[in-house]
Amino acid sequence: MHALISGASVAGPVLAYWLRRHGWRVTVVERAADARAGDGGHAVDLFGPAVDVIERMGLLDRVREARTRNDTITLFREGRAPITLATADLATGIPGRHIEIMRGPLAGLLHEVTRDDVDYRFGTVIERLDGATAVLSSGDTVDADLVVGADGLHSGVRALAFGPEERYRRFLGAYLAVYTLPDVLGTGPTVAAFTAPGLAATVYPTLTPGLSRALFLVRSQQELRGDGKEILRGLAGDRLGPRVAAVLEHLGAAGDFYFDDISQIRMDSWSRGPVTLVGDAGYGPGPAVGGGTSLAAAAAYVLAAELATGPVDDALRRYEAALAGPVRHSRRIGPSVLGAIVPRNRAQVWLTAQATRLLPRLPRPARRWLTSFGGGPAAMLDGLVLPPAGATRS
Numbered sequence: 385m386h387a388l389i390s391g392a393s394v395a396g397p398v399l400a401y402w403l404r405r406h407g408w409r410v411t412v413v414e415r416a417a418d419a420r421a422g423d424g425g426h427a428v429d430l431f432g433p434a435v436d437v438i439e440r441m442g443l444l445d446r447v448r449e450a451r452t453r454n455d456t457i458t459l460f461r462e463g464r465a466p467i468t469l470a471t472a473d474l475a476t477g478i479p480g481r482h483i484e485i486m487r488g489p490l491a492g493l494l495h496e497v498t499r500d501d502v503d504y505r506f507g508t509v510i511e512r513l514d515g516a517t518a519v520l521s522s523g524d525t526v527d528a529d530l531v532v533g534a535d536g537l538h539s540g541v542r543a544l545a546f547g548p549e550e551r552y553r554r555f556l557g558a559y560l561a562v563y564t565l566p567d568v569l570g571t572g573p574t575v576a577a578f579t580a581p582g583l584a585a586t587v588y589p590t591l592t593p594g595l596s597r598a599l600f601l602v603r604s605q606q607e608l609r610g611d612g613k614e615i616l617r618g619l620a621g622d623r624l625g626p627r628v629a630a631v632l633e634h635l636g637a638a639g640d641f642y643f644d645d646i647s648q649i650r651m652d653s654w655s656r657g658p659v660t661l662v663g664d665a666g667y668g669p670g671p672a673v674g675g676g677t678s679l680a681a682a683a684a685y686v687l688a689a690e691l692a693t694g695p696v697d698d699a700l701r702r703y704e705a706a707l708a709g710p711v712r713h714s715r716r717i718g719p720s721v722l723g724a725i726v727p728r729n730r731a732q733v734w735l736t737a738q739a740t741r742l743l744p745r746l747p748r749p750a751r752r753w754l755t756s757f758g759g760g761p762a763a764m765l766d767g768l769v770l771p772p773a774g775a776t777r778s
């Protein structure tokens with residue numbers, strides 16, 4: 385059996401690894417020119433079952449070794465003393481194992497353990513799809529038994545097989561901007577955090593000494609169109625104080641600026657014939673607020689396990705059934721996390737500061753409750769039972 389997977393970030397390589405273990409032939413096309421390594425992209429979270437999947441792939445030690453090392457977070461407030469908190473306190477509400485890692489190194493490790501026996505084609509996309517026959521941008525035609533879109537929120541496979549993104553996109557009322565800049569704040573390994581009504585920003589070190597990355601979350605009820613840098617400048621202005629104004633000065637020069645709306649992908653079913661979706665492509669819970677990485681890794685493993693045990697159409701039905709609960713749960717997370725980390729008004733800005741100050745002094749159960757984000761990203765996978773690792777490589 386031959387699978388053609390689009391996307392080589394998280395879901396794609398995890399699926400490729402397990403399909404190879406189950407004896408499939410695997411081709412992966414990826415739009416980017418090479419495997420992501422560099423200095424990281426953004427931080428992502430692996431919770432519970434996703435950590436189990438990484439462990440079963442023999443990668444646990446290397447992923448742990450590559451984890452982020454931002455052990456403290458400092459909330460800066462205009463005219464007031466900053467408040468510093470151990471990130472471990474913020475993680476009290478996370479049950480089970482949790483690893484934070486930059487997406488680049490994670491994707492790099494996943495590529496490394498699959499590259500020897502998976503046919504990776506970088507700088508390539510699927511241009512046409514007829515059942516499981518795909519015409520690639522390279523001009524090649526691939527005649528597969530299964531085509532999988534693991535190509536993220538703006539999935540090309542979804543557009544080809546299920547229609548335009550607008551049909552499935554649910555805007556959560558906020559935008560996200562990320563870019564790299566010199567370490568102008570000089571805050572070292574701590575995550576610097578800032579809030580104002582409708583706005584939250586964090587600035588944290590990258591893996592490259594002397595560089596940091598800024599991440600902005602901005603509420604907006606209207607959908608905004610136009611140049612992301614201009615939109616961010618307009619919305620943030622100087623409302624987060626002089627430190628963030630200094631960060632915004634580097635916006636113009638940022639070559640890796642990323643700006644997107646925070647939206648979920650909501651589909652009733654993410655399989656059609658021999659085509660299916662995995663990870664953000666089929667049920668993205670919202671970038672930066674939804675725990676999509678864990679869902680992507682665990683779901684890819686489940687999909688491979690189902691494909692190992694029967695015909696493709698039955699396997700896809702069982703895959704959807706297994707994921708239905710976690711996917712439904714994941715849709716509640718983004719709005720709840722946004723509510724907790726981007727204050728709506730001055731009162732909430734004040735409350736956030738008080739909660740941050742008090743958190744380390746609270747008894748553990750209260751800390752757990754305050755940091756669980758209403759059952760949050762970690763809990764969404766609670767109901768998911770990972771099938772045994774199954775067949776070995778043929």
Ligand SMILES: Cc1cc2nc3c(=O)[nH]c(=O)nc-3n(C[C@H](O)[C@H](O)[C@H](O)COP(=O)(O)OP(=O)(O)OC[C@H]3O[C@@H](n4cnc5c(N)ncnc54)[C@H](O)[C@@H]3O)c2cc1C
Nearest residue numbers: 391393394395415429535536540663664671672675676677
């Ligand atoms: C700024 C930001 C911050 C985030 N923070 C967190 C966080 O703190 N915690 C967390 O868990 N998650 C976070 N996420 C979400 C997380 O990155 C995703 O949920 C996760 O990466 C999903 O993995 P995936 O493999 O499904 O898709 P993606 O990681 O999106 O990968 C899709 C891959 O497909 C490729 N691709 C796209 N289109 C095509 C095409 N047409 N053809 C071929 N290839 C294509 C892309 O280049 C990419 O390599 C964040 C996302 C962003 C943008």
